[in-house]
Amino acid sequence: MKWRSQRRYRRLPGRPFNAMSRDSLWLAEDHLLSVQSNRFSETYRRYYFRDIQAFTIQRTAPISPWTYAAGAVAAAFLAPGALFEYQETFLWISGGLFLAITLALIGLGPTCACYIQTAVSRDRLGSLRWIRTAEKAVSILQPGIEQVQGALSPELAALPSEPPPIQVPAIQPPPLPGVKQPETGRGYEFLFVVLLLDSLQSYLSLSHHGTALDVAGWTILITEVACIPWLLIRQRRFEVPRSIRVIVILALVVTAGFTYVVYVLSTVARQVKPGTVTYPGYAPLHVTAVAVYGVLGIAGLGLMTRHRQSLRRPPPVPSPQ
Amino acid sequence: MPLNCARCQAPLPNYFFIATHLMPCPSCGTEIKVHAFPALFRTQPAPVVGELSVAGEAGCFYHPDKRAIVTCHLCGRFLCALCNIDFKQQNWCPGCLESSSRKRKGIDFENHRVLYDSVALGFATLPFLVFFYPALIGAPAALYISVRYWKAPGSIVPRTKIRFLVAILLAIGQLVLMGWLIYAIARAPRRA
Numbered sequence: 001m002k003w004r005s006q007r008r009y010r011r012l013p014g015r016p017f018n019a020m021s022r023d024s025l026w027l028a029e030d031h032l033l034s035v036q037s038n039r040f041s042e043t044y045r046r047y048y049f050r051d052i053q054a055f056t057i058q059r060t061a062p063i064s065p066w067t068y069a070a071g072a073v074a075a076a077f078l079a080p081g082a083l084f085e086y087q088e089t090f091l092w093i094s095g096g097l098f099l100a101i102t103l104a105l106i107g108l109g110p111t112c113a114c115y116i117q118t119a120v121s122r123d124r125l126g127s128l129r130w131i132r133t134a135e136k137a138v139s140i141l142q143p144g145i146e147q148v149q150g151a152l153s154p155e156l157a158a159l160p161s162e163p164p165p166i167q168v169p170a171i172q173p174p175p176l177p178g179v180k181q182p183e184t185g186r187g188y189e190f191l192f193v194v195l196l197l198d199s200l201q202s203y204l205s206l207s208h209h210g211t212a213l214d215v216a217g218w219t220i221l222i223t224e225v226a227c228i229p230w231l232l233i234r235q236r237r238f239e240v241p242r243s244i245r246v247i248v249i250l251a252l253v254v255t256a257g258f259t260y261v262v263y264v265l266s267t268v269a270r271q272v273k274p275g276t277v278t279y280p281g282y283a284p285l286h287v288t289a290v291a292v293y294g295v296l297g298i299a300g301l302g303l304m305t306r307h308r309q310s311l312r313r314p315p316p317v318p319s320p321q
Numbered sequence: 322m323p324l325n326c327a328r329c330q331a332p333l334p335n336y337f338f339i340a341t342h343l344m345p346c347p348s349c350g351t352e353i354k355v356h357a358f359p360a361l362f363r364t365q366p367a368p369v370v371g372e373l374s375v376a377g378e379a380g381c382f383y384h385p386d387k388r389a390i391v392t393c394h395l396c397g398r399f400l401c402a403l404c405n406i407d408f409k410q411q412n413w414c415p416g417c418l419e420s421s422s423r424k425r426k427g428i429d430f431e432n433h434r435v436l437y438d439s440v441a442l443g444f445a446t447l448p449f450l451v452f453f454y455p456a457l458i459g460a461p462a463a464l465y466i467s468v469r470y471w472k473a474p475g476s477i478v479p480r481t482k483i484r485f486l487v488a489i490l491l492a493i494g495q496l497v498l499m500g501w502l503i504y505a506i507a508r509a510p511r512r513a
Contacts, residue, residue, distance in 0.1 A: 009478045026478050030409075037476060040443065041435045042476055053361035058327045059352040073506055114328050119360070131343075138356050149359045154339055156362050 009033060012137045014127035021305050027135060029150070032141060034125060038305070041177075045123070047116055055141075056115040056122075057134045058074040064129070065186045066251035067105040072226070074098035076219045087211045094271035108132065124311075184312055185304045188248070191227045192300035194220060195251060199293035202286045209277050221259065228252045241307050247300045254292055261285065324361060372402070382414070393417055403503060431477060436469035438484035445491040457499060460492040467492070 009026035026033040032047040074095050081091030114128035114137075123273050129136040146152075199218045205213055262285065269279035323332045331348035338357040348434055372388045379389040382402035389399030393414035406413040409429060422430045441463045448459030467485045475482075 024478070035476075037436070039436070040439050041433065044432045044434075046429070052358055054324055054338075054358060056324070056327050057343070057354045057356075057357040113327060117324065117361075142356065145358050152338065152357055152359055156359060180423065216397070225363060278480070 012140055013139055014129070014133045021308075025125060025127050027140065027269075029146070030144075034116075034123070036126065036309075047118060049145045052116060052141075052145055052149075053116045053119060054117045055134075055138050056117065057128075057131060057138075058113045058115070059110055059131060060113055060184075061111045064105050064111050066110065066190070067102055069103040069190050069223075070098050073219065073223070074102055076222060077215075080215065090212055091215065126308075139187075181238055182296060183234070183240040183307075184311070185240070185244075185308055187227065187231050187234065188240065188244060188304050189301065191224070191231060191251065192304065193247065194223050194227065194297075195293045195300065197240070198224065198296035199290050199297060202289035202293065206290075207284050218247060223253070224255050228255070240301065244300065244303050245301070246305065247296055248281070251296055251300075252304065254296065255265045258285070258289055324355060325351060356439065395421075434474065434476060436476060437466055437473055438475060438480075438482065438488070441466040441470070441488035442484045442491075445488040445495070449491070449495055456495045459498070460495040463488045463492040465498075 009028050012025040012027055012032075014025055022037045022039065024035045024037070026035060030049055032052070034045045034047065036043045036045075066270045073197075077091050077095030077098060081088055081095055106128045111129055112131045112134050114134040114269050115122050116125055125134075128137055143215075197216075200222070201213065201217050201220055205217070228248060228251060232252075235248075237247060262279075265279040265281060269276050324337070325332055326346040326348060328351045329346060329349035331346065332351055333353070333355065334347060337344060337353065337355045338361075343352040343354045345351065345404035351505065369405065373386055379399050381387040381389050382398040383404050384401050384490075387401035390402055391400050391405050391412045392398065393400055394411045395417040396414060398414050398416075400412065402416050404414055406415060406418055408418065444459045444466060448455035469488045471482070471485060
C-alpha cells in the first residue's frame with residue numbers, strides 16, 4: 001500500500017481564506033508549483049526558476065477584511081453575554097472564540113496581493129495574502145532562483161529592462177474617477193457563507209428549539225442586515241458581475257420577506273396561544289428558507305469563485321506603441 | 322516584459338529593484354515591494370531559424386534542408402535549431418513532447434487532476450449532514466468511489482489516503498444507521 005505521494009514537493013507558507021477554493025504553493029528542485037484547487041480537483045501551473053523575473057508584493061489593506069467580520073460576531077456574542085444572564089456560558093465561549101480569531105487576524109498584519117512575473121505572463125499567487133507570509137515564501141524561493149540565475153547586482157538593476165521603456169509612457173494616468181475598480185469579493189463571500197449558515201439554522205430549527213438557536217438566528221439576521229446594505233453601497237465604487245449583484249438583492253428581498261412573515265405569524269400565534277414556539281406554516285416556511293438560502297449561498301460562492309478566477313488572469317500589458 | 326505596477330500598470334522605476342521595503346508607486350501611490358531577478362534584464366534571444374545544411378551534412382528530420390545540431394533524447398531523431406526544444410535540461414522534438422504531454426508521461430506534463438478522495442469524502446458527508454435522507458445514495462456512492470479509485474493517482478503534491486479511509490468508515494456507519502432505522506420502522510407495527 002502506498003500511503004504517501006512522492007515527496008518531491010515541499011509546501012511553502014501561505015493559505016488562502018476561502019471556503020470554496022484552496023490555492024497553495026509548492027517548491028520543487030527546479031520549479032515553483034502553483035496549485036489551484038476547488039476541493040475536488042486541482043489545476044497545476046509550473047514556474048521554472050530560470051524563467052522567474054520578479055515577485056511583486058502589493059499592499060492592499062492594513063488588516064484583513066475578515067478581521068472586522070470576526071470582531072463584529074465576537075461583539076454580537078459578548079454584548080448579550082455581559083448584559084443578560086441567560087446562556088452566559090455559551091455566549092462567553094462563542095464570543096471568546098471569535099475574539100481569539102479576531103486577535104489572530106490582527107496579528108497576521110497587513111494584507112497583500114502577490115504577483116509572479118515571467119517573460120510571458122504575470123499571475124497572482126492566491127495563497128499569499130499577507131505581507132509577512134509573502135516575504136517568508138519569497139525568502140525560501142530566492143536561494144533556488146539565485147542558484148540558477150545568479151544574484152541581482154546593483155549595476156544590473158540599474159539597466160533598463162527589456163523591452164526598453166523608451167516607447168512606453170513613463171507614467172500612465174491613474175484610473176478615471178468615474179471608472180469602477182474590480183471588486184476583490186471578500187465581503188460577498190462572507191455574506192454568502194452567512195446565507196449558508198442561515199440555511200443551516202433554519203434546518204436545525206425544524207427539529208430543535210432553544211435559546212442558543214434563537215441567539216444564532218438573531219446574530220445571523222443582524223449580520224445579514226448589516227452586510228447587505230454595505231455591499232450595495234460598495235457596488236457604487238467597485239465593479240462586480242451582474243449575477244452577483246442580483247443575488248445580493250435577492251438575499252435582501254428574501255431576508256426582509258421571511259422576517260416580516262415570521263414576525264406576523266409568530267405574533268398572531270402568541271396572541272391566540274401564549275407561550276407557543278411554533279406558528280401556522282412553521283415547517284413549510286423553514287423548509288423554504290433552507291432551500292432558498294442554501295441555493296443563494298451556494299450560487300453566490302460559485303459565482304464569486306469564478307469572478308475571482310477571472311481577476312487572477314494576467315492584467316493587460318501596455319503596448320509599446 | 323517591463324515590470325509594471327500591479328494596480329495602475331505604470332512602469333516601475335529601477336530603484337524598486339534594489340529597495341528593501343515597501344515603496345509607493347510614483348503613479349498611483351500603492352505600496353509595492355519588488356523582488357527582481359536577473360531574468361528580468363535578460364535580452365530576448367533572436368528568433369532561431371536554423372542553418373542550411375550543405376552536401377554531406379546530416380539534415381533535420383522535420384526540415385531536411387536544415388543542418389541537424391542535436392538528437393531527440395527520446396526518439397533519437399536529428400533536430401535543427403528550430404525544432405529542438407530544451408525542456409528539463411534535455412533535447413526534445415516537438416512530436417515526442419506533444420505525445421508525452423498527451424499520454425501524461427511523468428508528472429511534469431500534468432496540469433490537472435481529480436481528487437477522488439475528496440469526492441468520496443464529499444459524498445460521505447454532505448448528503449448526510451445537509452439533508453440526511455440523500456445519504457441513502459451518497460453513502461454507497463462514497464463506497465464505490467473509494468474502492469474504484471483507491472489506486473488512482475491522487476494529487477501530485479504530498480497527500481495521504483486518510484480521506485478515502487474516513488469516507489469508507491463514514492459511509493459504512495451511515496449504511497448501518499440507515500439499516501437499523503429501516504429495521505426499527507419495520508418492527509414498530511408488530512410491537513403495537
